[in-house]
Structures are given as structure tokens and as C-alpha cells.
Amino acid sequence: xxxxxxxxxxxxxxxxxxxxxxxxRANELKAVGELFEKISAFVKAxxxxxxxxxxxxxxxxxxxxxxx
Numbered sequence: 001x002x003x004x005x006x007x008x009x010x011x012x013x014x015x016x017x018x019x020x021x022x023x024x025r026a027n028e029l030k031a032v033g034e035l036f037e038k039i040s041a042f043v044k045a046x047x048x049x050x051x052x053x054x055x056x057x058x059x060x061x062x063x064x065x066x067x068x
Contacts, residue, residue, distance in 0.1 A: 005046045012039045 015036045018024065024032050 005043055005050075008039050008046075009043045012036055012043060015039070 015032060019029070019032060019036075
């Protein structure tokens with residue numbers, strides 16, 4: 001079984017929803033919030049990296065086609 005970026009994004013959404021619905025006690029909110037921030041930052045960075053790689057691949061393919 002593999003864990004991927006979409007799974008982590010879903011996890012962040014579940015944490016956000018559970019917090020909105022009052023699933024955590026006040027003394028737990030700091031730790032939950034910190035975990036949410038870490039997951040969200042990781043997902044954002046991974047998505048940005050994937051976008052850059054996709055753009056670089058598209059640019060390389062375009063350059064390759066122009067060179068033919």
C-alpha cells in the first residue's frame with residue numbers, strides 16, 4: 001500500500017473538518033493545528049514541485065518538436 005500527496009491532502013481536509021465540528025478538546029488543538037500546518041505545507045511544496053517538473057517536461061517536449 002502506498003501513501004501519496006492526494007492522501008495527505010485528504011488528511012489535512014479531514015483534520016480541518018474535524019476541528020470545525022469540535023472533534024478535538026481545547027488542550028489538543030495546538031498539536032492538531034501544528035500537524036495540520038506541517039501536512040499542508042508539505043502538500044503545497046510537493047504540488048509546486050510536481051507543477052515545475054510538469055512544466056519543464058512540457059518545455060523539453062516542445063523544444064524537441066521544434067528541433068525536428
